[in-house]
Amino acid sequence: TRSTRPQRMLKAVQKNATKGNPESVISAIDYFCKNSEWAMNVGDEKGSILDSVVTEVNPSTVLELGTYCGYSTVRIARLLSPGTKLITLEFNPAYATVARQIIAYAGLQDKVTQVEGSSADLIPQIKERFSITTFDFIFLDHWKDRYLPDIKLFEECGLLRKGSVLLADNVICPGAPEYLEYVRNSPRYESRYYPAHLEYTKVEDGLEKSVFLG
Numbered sequence: 001t002r003s004t005r006p007q008r009m010l011k012a013v014q015k016n017a018t019k020g021n022p023e024s025v026i027s028a029i030d031y032f033c034k035n036s037e038w039a040m041n042v043g044d045e046k047g048s049i050l051d052s053v054v055t056e057v058n059p060s061t062v063l064e065l066g067t068y069c070g071y072s073t074v075r076i077a078r079l080l081s082p083g084t085k086l087i088t089l090e091f092n093p094a095y096a097t098v099a100r101q102i103i104a105y106a107g108l109q110d111k112v113t114q115v116e117g118s119s120a121d122l123i124p125q126i127k128e129r130f131s132i133t134t135f136d137f138i139f140l141d142h143w144k145d146r147y148l149p150d151i152k153l154f155e156e157c158g159l160l161r162k163g164s165v166l167l168a169d170n171v172i173c174p175g176a177p178e179y180l181e182y183v184r185n186s187p188r189y190e191s192r193y194y195p196a197h198l199e200y201t202k203v204e205d206g207l208e209k210s211v212f213l214g
């Protein structure tokens with residue numbers, strides 16, 4: 001049977017990137033998406049904004065919702081201080097399998113805890129399963145209509161502390177209007193929009209950074 005796009009992306013990484021070199025893995029995926037097949041990775045332009053926010057926060061505890069093929073997982077994990085781990089949630093086993101191989105090719109498997117399942121089920125289990133009290137940094141890039149319910153779940157489960165930073169992809173395209181309305185109007189968040197473009201296109205998109213105020 002025909003391969004899937006994630007499988008073709010993995011092949012491109014194995015062919016064009018250098019094992020153990022995260023930068024080359026990122027470049028290989030961006031090259032594949034620009035020259036062969038578009039895919040919904042955060043991409044290089046928004047990825048650079050992601051890098052700058054991660055570097056600024058220098059988090060000890062990180063959560064990513066929506067691993068997909070692991071592109072943003074690699075971008076984040078390569079910037080983490082030694083001993084820091086990132087938890088990434090993905091409920092599609094086929095995507096999780098590709099991501100595992102791409103993260104391993106980058107040599108970052110020791111900095112990443114991949115968890116297979118839905119954020120709705122997993123978020124309430126995180127404290128206990130991973131002995132986490134709160135997250136310093138959360139990257140939201142899963143189903144756009146799940147951003148709002150999941151941020152409310154973070155609040156309910158006590159996973160946010162004063163200063164926790166949430167960064168959401170695609171707040172313009174495809175868009176997350178209810179999420180934006182919430183974080184921009186809630187007195188419990190300080191929000192800022194980073195304008196950019198939809199990955200590998202000229203279409204307007206951007207990232208929303210929201211700091212939990214406690």
Ligand SMILES: CCNc1ncnc2c1ncn2[C@@H]1O[C@H](/C=C/CNC(=O)c2cc(-c3ccc(F)cc3)cc(O)c2O)[C@@H](O)[C@H]1O
Nearest residue numbers: 040066068089090091092095117118119141142143146174
């Ligand atoms: C039930 C919600 N909980 C979840 N828990 C765990 N993993 C989840 C969850 N939702 C979705 N996922 C996974 O996250 C990924 C989904 C991401 C959804 N992203 C998008 O739809 C998206 C879509 C676009 C886009 C933009 C313009 C277009 F014309 C076409 C597509 C661009 C992006 O950057 C995107 O992130 C998949 O790997 C999916 O299996």
Ligand SMILES: [Mg+2]
Nearest residue numbers: 042141169170
């Ligand atoms: Mg996205």
